[in-house]
Amino acid sequence: MLPPPPSSSTSSRRDAAIQDLRRGSQLAELLRQQVELIPEPNRREAAVTNVGEISMALESSLSILQSGMVSEVGEVGMAAAPAGAAYSSDGGTGVKNGGAIVSRTRRVRHRRGRHGAELPIKEILTEAPENDCFHWRKYGEKKILNDEHPRLYYKCGYSDDHKCPAKKYVQQQSNNDPPLFMVTLINEHTCDTLFQDEPNSSSSASQVLDFTKAPLSRPLIAATPRLKKEEDSTSVSMQRYSYDEHLSSPLTMMPPDGDQGDFSTEPRWQ
DNA sequence: ACAATTTGACCGTG
DNA sequence: CACGGTCAAATTGT
Numbered sequence: 001m002l003p004p005p006p007s008s009s010t011s012s013r014r015d016a017a018i019q020d021l022r023r024g025s026q027l028a029e030l031l032r033q034q035v036e037l038i039p040e041p042n043r044r045e046a047a048v049t050n051v052g053e054i055s056m057a058l059e060s061s062l063s064i065l066q067s068g069m070v071s072e073v074g075e076v077g078m079a080a081a082p083a084g085a086a087y088s089s090d091g092g093t094g095v096k097n098g099g100a101i102v103s104r105t106r107r108v109r110h111r112r113g114r115h116g117a118e119l120p121i122k123e124i125l126t127e128a129p130e131n132d133c134f135h136w137r138k139y140g141e142k143k144i145l146n147d148e149h150p151r152l153y154y155k156c157g158y159s160d161d162h163k164c165p166a167k168k169y170v171q172q173q174s175n176n177d178p179p180l181f182m183v184t185l186i187n188e189h190t191c192d193t194l195f196q197d198e199p200n201s202s203s204s205a206s207q208v209l210d211f212t213k214a215p216l217s218r219p220l221i222a223a224t225p226r227l228k229k230e231e232d233s234t235s236v237s238m239q240r241y242s243y244d245e246h247l248s249s250p251l252t253m254m255p256p257d258g259d260q261g262d263f264s265t266e267p268r269w270q
Numbered sequence: 271a272c273a274a275t276t277t278g279a280c281c282g283t284g
Numbered sequence: 285c286a287c288g289g290t291c292a293a294a295t296t297g298t
Binding site for chain 3: 139140142144145151153155169
Binding site: 137138139140141157 | 273274275276277
């Protein structure tokens with residue numbers, strides 16, 4: 001966490017960053033104006049909130065840069081891999097769930113036998129755990145012992161078709177404004193479903209905007225204990241307008257006519 | 271109707 | 285036995 005003191009040689013880069021951020025702010029403002037035109041109140045509100053947060057983040061970064069000091073991390077694409085530093089164990093949960101849930105008829109027994117050879121690939125800290133260029137399907141969620149937030153389990157969406165073994169675990173790490181998520185990749189993808197890969201991140205530049213479902217599960221806000229399936233929309237997310245791309249052509253979003261399925265596209269860490 | 275997600279039960283490991 | 289990971293019925297979304 002200790003950012004190196006800005007040297008005079010970094011000033012030009014900083015200026016460039018400041019310019020980008022300013023431009024980002026302008027674009028965010030334009031986007032806000034567009035978003036205000038969304039007819040559905042729920043979506044409009046959520047979108048406006050999102051844009052507002054973007055603006056705030058940009059402004060914040062701007063002021064930090066302009067004041068000459070940098071602090072905090074918050075990259076979207078950075079990786080840190082203190083392999084295994086995450087979970088210890090023990091502590092004593094206590095709250096398991098009152099129970100009081102219906103008992104579903106279960107006839108499955110056991111069919112899973114194997115076990116053992118799952119090689120963890122890497123751990124990534126990110127604000128946008130949904131944003132890599134793969135299609136994931138959630139298959140589980142689990143409260144982890146010493147962690148405030150549950151861990152979400154995903155497997156490759158093509159695990160059936162191509163027997164792709166890739167999996168990832170996602171777990172929120174903080175409640176910070178832009179919450180950070182620890183993403184653990186488990187197996188290498190064997191499906192050939194990744195395209196668009198720009199090898200050079202030299203332009204590092206801006207991250208990717210993308211609102212393709214941000215809400216990883218309910219308990220994000222921690223407040224909602226067990227709401228079934230309520231349209232909320234007050235929470236920052238839920239939407240599924242997904243504009244990705246870099247800021248190259250930012251002002252062309254498609255109207256939210258409520259269609260288009262899902263997809264995960266774009267950004268990528270590493 | 272099909273697809274994706276949710277969620278308690280089930281299972282292996284320590 | 286407690287935990288973490290996975291399965292699959294049920295639920296919700298498209």
